[in-house]
Amino acid sequence: MQVPARFEYEKATSVPHALALLERYGPDARVVAGGHSLIPMMKLRLAQPEALIDINDLRELAHLRVEGGELAVGALVRHAELLASPLVAEHFAILIDAERVIADPVVRNRGTVGGSLCQADPSEDLAAAFAALKADAVVTGPGGSRTVPLRGFHQGPYETVVEPGELLAELRVPVRHGAGSAYEKVERRVGDWPVAAAGALILIEDGLITEAGIGLTAVSAPGFTAPEAEDYLIGREPVDAVFAEAGRRAAAVCNPHADQRGPADYKRHLAGELTRRALRKAARRAAED
Amino acid sequence: MTTSTPMGFGRMHRKEDARFIRGRGQYVDDVQLPGMLHGAILRSPHAHARILSVDTSAAEALPGVKAVITGETLAGLGLAWMPTLSKDVQAVLATDKVRFQGQEVAFVVAEDRYIARDALELIEVDYEPLPSVIDARTALAEAAPVIRDDLDGKKDNHIFDWEAGDRAHTEAIFERAEVRVSQDMLYPRVHPAPLETCGALADFDKVTGKLTVWCPTQAPHAHRTLYAMVAGLPEHKIRVISPDIGGGFGGKVGIYPGYVCAIVGSIVTGKPVKWMEDRSENLMSTAFARDYHMTGEIAATQDGRVQAIRVKVLADHGAFNGTAQPTKFPAGFFHVFSGSYDIETAHCEVTGVYSNKAPGGVAYACSFRITEAVYLVERLMDVLAYELGMDPAELRMKNLLRADQFPYTSPTGWEYDSGDYPRTLALAMEMAGYDKLRAEQAERRANGDRRLMGIGLSFFTEAVGAGPRKHMDILGLGMADGAELRVHPTGKAVLRVSCQSQGQGHETTFAQIVAEELGISPDDVDVVHGDTDQTPFGLGTYGSRSTPVSGAAAAMVTRKVRDRAKLVASAMLEVAPDDLEWTKGRWSVKGDPKHGATIQEIALASHGAVELPEGVEGHLDATCVYNPPNLTYPFGAYICVVDVDPDTGQVDVRRFIAVDDCGVRINPMIVEGQIHGGLADGIGMALMQLMAFDEDGNHLGASFMDYLLPTAVECPSWELGETVTPSPHHPIGAKGVGESATVGSPAAVVNAVLDALKPYGIRHADMPLTPSNVWRAIQGRPIRTDLAIT
Structure with a gap:
């Protein structure tokens, strides 16, 4: 029977209250939302926070809307809500693709977008999806809010720019009319963490690629992305050979590690192959739009 | 799908499902006793290490901790080691060395699970790591570290060599065969991973001297007898209750160290002690399956007629040889590997070795290693088809045994029925x-x-259906099963069986067998299983043996009841028994079908005032033991x-x-x-x-x-x-x-x-x-x- 060590529990009633609790308990407190990573880690005693600050009641972090040409995703939006949102489906097929392959319905009902990003697992699907979309993260602290590009949000495995005493409040993603996006993942079994996965965003004008975003996860791509491959795409035709070359360039920036999901060269191969596939699907969707 | 209840065989919804679907199943972890304490096991982080010291003082000082039991404590009781089902011994709690990652080192008993788990972190064990044997193919190398130096004079990691079939004949065929193909293959280590992990609740009553153990065991009677033999407790003072089980697949046949710890914990504290392992403990320490390194060879004619198969196996049994299978067969039933084909001869050699991994090998619905055998021969057939450029279906069809060859004696001595x-x-x-x-x-x-x-x-x-007593036993206990059938005066029946369902639906299937044989509704038959105080002796459920053995016992005991009913009916109808004939549910007079009695009427009469024939004492109840003539x-x-x-x-x-x-x-x-x-x-x-x-x-x-x-x-x-x-x-x-x-x-x-x-x-x-x-x-x-x- 797995049981956690002793900890204090506080239920925050507002964002200021949550911030006050974080300040009171200091760096050994952890924020809990869906709890689908934190609670198992506590039961395995890989994590032993002194206090949990439960933010599940903070409805002000659960918004999902388009405002000022951007999609605003509150940190407390559940995976299932993102997946079911017609707004998201209309503009961000990549998020629907990614959410479909994140864990299982039970986890998605409870797990949150913000929690997934703050957990900062090096194999997190949403890190790659939002990196491909060039999203911004809004972080709230005692001194107010600051905006951080998602590509700079993660500082390493299980590390983010969110300081003790701060909360991730929301993600903001520019709505690009006419853009196509897609997410491709290889997993050993449904619901597993990816062996490797790639997301792509593509905007085509007059037959040429005018904007491209690539997100990669589980392959140690710095910032979960591949800027050089993105640059390569700009001004080129959306054809298979171009996507394949972008895939090769994306794979080149990866530094995957061997584990039971596969050896490093296989994962690097997948980074290229899945980038190619995601770009191709994104381009097709852009054309259909 | 029909939802009506057949009067015997046929589709019907499972009787047990109502309680499972409604969350009313009763698993070991659902059992709560007054004053119950909770146990937790400290496990080895090393695959192979010498234990230099174990300091439990800080754990014992933690408020709420009732006892900390170590290998040393158990050694004082003569219980540090226990026999395995394969005539080896296994450490209950390690005394000298740990031999696999996850091995049991100490047991804490505390007021609740949280305290027990906290206390584990306070136990200080000083280990000296040793080189380990992880790759089974290196286990027999000269330089390999000796894992089982606890065994007298043991200088290597060899457990057994075993062979079956005709070596000379097989070699001769191979020598002159037109086509010979060889293939190395590994059946990797897997685990049955039942949703319910293992665990036990032990309650030793100091006043009555009775020990009650709730435990998800597939073989409750075997457990009781082994506890009696090992711990020296009188067998009539032991009651093993195996309640609802959340999957077994062969992983719940043996006795695990945690069970013994829970029992000792209850004896030491005088309170009921519950221990439930977590998922990682289950996967790391309980019976794995397979880990067979096989080199198979097949000999055939150019046109695809298979003549001989031979195989050499390196079997990784882990740190203790604890496979749960008929004792005479160290490689289980692997020697059925000639499979479904008309093959002149076959030969296998199996070498078992120790490694620094958890013990086991026979689990996960393997039919005592027939999974390995079938995988071997079916892969070999495809490898042969590949080499011959033949369609694998055609190759199989060409070599399958024909209907007229049954009963068929295989090259390794099996008699296919x-x-x-x-x-x-x-x-x-x-x-x-x-x-x-x-x-x-x-x-x-x-x-x-x-x-x-x-x-x-x-x-x-x-x-399947092990097995005939003369060939098959586990530690001397013959692989037979018992059944008792009681028919109440109103014609409702209770069947008691020695096997134990882990989800197979015995309560329905066995009720249907009684129904078929007695002509009453399965709804009128209650099946009791899993409690040694309530059921007849028998070896339990594994190796697909429930229907072949206990199912046969259920049919035979029902026939005994039917025969008794015939005698009572003859008294009721005032005719000679020989003048009666059976139609489902009723004895009636031959040639006068209107003149008869239903089984319900006969049941009432057997408990009633009708004058009973000589030798009939006044009920229809019967017992039997079924010793299968063959698999x-x-x-x-x-x-x-x-x-x-x-x-x-x-x-x-x-x-x-x-x-x-x-x-x-x-x-x-x-x-x-x-x-x-x-x-x-x-x-x-x-x-x-x-x-x-x-x-x-x-x-x-x-x-x-x-x-x-x-x-x-x-x-x-x-x-x-x-x-x-x-x-x-x-x-x-x-x-x-x-x-x-x-x-x-x-x-x-x-x-x-x-x-x-x-x-x-x-x-x-x-x-x-x-x-x-x-x-x-x-x-x-x-x-x-x-x-x-x-």
């Missing part, structure tokens, strides 16, 4: 549309279709169709056709459910399940994050078919089916994937065929799936 194999394979091929599938595959290959299509077959023969031999033909993406290595199982022949089907719905589960197991083993270890002996599959069970998403909609060849020696012609699909399906899936990869010149790759392993195979890279990926 009945079968019509070509009929079953033909049905599977017809259901699959085999020729069409091959045509589609040829077309896709010709068109250069990037997505690869593969078609895989396997044909298996199982040997039963279910069989089946499986066809799997896959699509493989060579650029990612992903395998998609498109179709799976399974034609099973398990003799007479008592409840076809339950049979199909068993088959569905086993087919999913097969997909799991073939494509994802694996317990690998890194070079330091760290377990790389110790959670469901890493030990992957298949889901509905990976499983196609199963296409089932059946043929019925009754067992000639079983009272109702049933053969048992619990493990058939687990035994037969992995080879079909693997054969399908390798068939897809044929254009790359790949003849074999080991399970599990994960995306990365498929991709590596395509790259021509060697794979060792038992070791960490590097």
Whole structure:
């Protein structure tokens, strides 16, 4: 029977209250939302926070809307809500693709977008999806809010720019009319963490690629992305050979590690192959739009 | 699906499902006793290390801790080591060394689970790490560290050598064969991973001296007898209760150290002690399955007539030899490996070795290692087909045993009871549309279709229902099973059986057997099992033996009741017993069917005022023990169709056709459910399940994050078919089916994937065929799936 060590529990009633609790308990407190990573880690005693600050009641972090040409995703939006949102489906097929392959319905009902990003697992699907979309993260602290590009949000495995005493409040993603996006993942079994996965965003004008975003996860791509491959795409035709070359360039920036999901060269191969596939699907969707 | 209740065999909903669906099952962890304490086990982080010291003082000082038990404590009671089911010994709590990662080192008893777990962190163990044996192929090397230096004079890691079949004859055939093909293959270490982990609640009553143990055991009576023999407790003062079990699959046959610890904990504290292991503990320390390194060879004529098979096996049994199987057979029933084919001769050599891994080897619906045997022969058949350029279905059809050869004595001495194999394979091929599938595959290959299509077959023969007493026992206990049937005055019945359901639906199936034999509704039969104070002695449920053995006992005891009823009826109807005839549920006078008595009327009369015939004491109740004359031999033909993406290595199982022949089907719905589960197991083993270890002996599959069970998403909609060849020696012609699909399906899936990869010149790759392993195979890279990926 797995049981956690002793900890204090506080239920925050507002964002200021949550911030006050974080300040009171200091760096050994952890924020809990869906709890689908934190609670198992506590039961395995890989994590032993002194206090949990439960933010599940903070409805002000659960918004999902388009405002000022951007999609605003509150940190407390559940995976299932993102997946079911017609707004998201209309503009961000990549998020629907990614959410479909994140864990299982039970986890998605409870797990949150913000929690997934703050957990900062090096194999997190949403890190790659939002990196491909060039999203911004809004972080709230005692001194107010600051905006951080998602590509700079993660500082390493299980590390983010969110300081003790701060909360991730929301993600903001520019709505690009006419853009196509897609997410491709290889997993050993449904619901597993990816062996490797790639997301792509593509905007085509007059037959040429005018904007491209690539997100990669589980392959140690710095910032979960591949800027050089993105640059390569700009001004080129959306054809298979171009996507394949972008895939090769994306794979080149990866530094995957061997584990039971596969050896490093296989994962690097997948980074290229899945980038190619995601770009191709994104381009097709852009054309259909 | 009919929901009406048949008066005997037929489809009906399971009687036990109402409580399971409504959350009213009663598992060990649901049992709460007043004053109950909780146990937790400290386990070794090392694969192999000497224990220099164990300091429990800080743990003992933690408020709420009631006892800390170490190997030293147990040594004082003579309980530090316990016998295994394979005549070895296993450490209950380590005294000298730890021999696998996850081995039991200390046991804490505390007021609640939290305190018990906190206390584990306060126990200080000083280890001196030792070199370990992780790769079984190095276990017998001169320089290998000796794992079992606790055994007198032990200087190596060798456990046993065992052989079966005719070596000389086999060698002679191989020498002159036109075609000889050899293939190394590994059946990797897997785990049954039942949803309910193991655990025990022990309650020793100091006043009465009675020990009650709630424990999810597949063999409650065997446990009771072993506790009596090992701990010296009088057997009548031990009661083992195996309540609802959340899956066993052979992993809940043996006695685990935690059970003994819970018992000792209760004796020491005078309170009931519950211990439930967590998922990682279950995967790391309880009975694994397989870990067979096999080199198979097949000899044949140029036109595909198989003449001989031989195989050398290196069997990794882990740190203690604790396989749960008939004692006489150290490699279980592996020697049934000549399979379903008319082969002149066969020979196998099996060498068992110790390694620094958890003990076990026989679990996970393996029918005492017939999974390994079937995988070997079915892979070899495909390897031969590959070399001969023959269609694998044609090769099988050409070599299958014919119906007129039964009963058939195999080259290794098995007597297959009945079968019509070509009929079953033909049905599977017809259901699959085999020729069409091959045509589609040829077309896709010709068109250069990037997505690869593969078609895989396997044909298996199982040997279940162990077994005849003269051949089969476990530590001297013969593998028979008992049944008692009590008929109440109103004609309702209670059947008590010695086997124990882990989800198989015994409460329904056995009620249907009684119903069929007695002509009453299954709703009127209650089946009692799992409590040694309530049921007759018998060896329990594993090796698909419930229906072949206990099912036979249930039929036989019901026939005894029917015979008694005949005597009572003869008194009631005032005719000679010989003048009565039986129609389902009723004895009536021959030639005068209106003149009769129903079983309910007879039951009432047997307890009533009617004058009973001499020798009939006044009830219909009966008991019996069934000692099976032979095993039963279910069989089946499986066809799997896959699509493989060579650029990612992903395998998609498109179709799976399974034609099973398990003799007479008592409840076809339950049979199909068993088959569905086993087919999913097969997909799991073939494509994802694996317990690998890194070079330091760290377990790389110790959670469901890493030990992957298949889901509905990976499983196609199963296409089932059946043929019925009754067992000639079983009272109702049933053969048992619990493990058939687990035994037969992995080879079909693997054969399908390798068939897809044929254009790359790949003849074999080991399970599990994960995306990365498929991709590596395509790259021509060697794979060792038992070791960490590097």
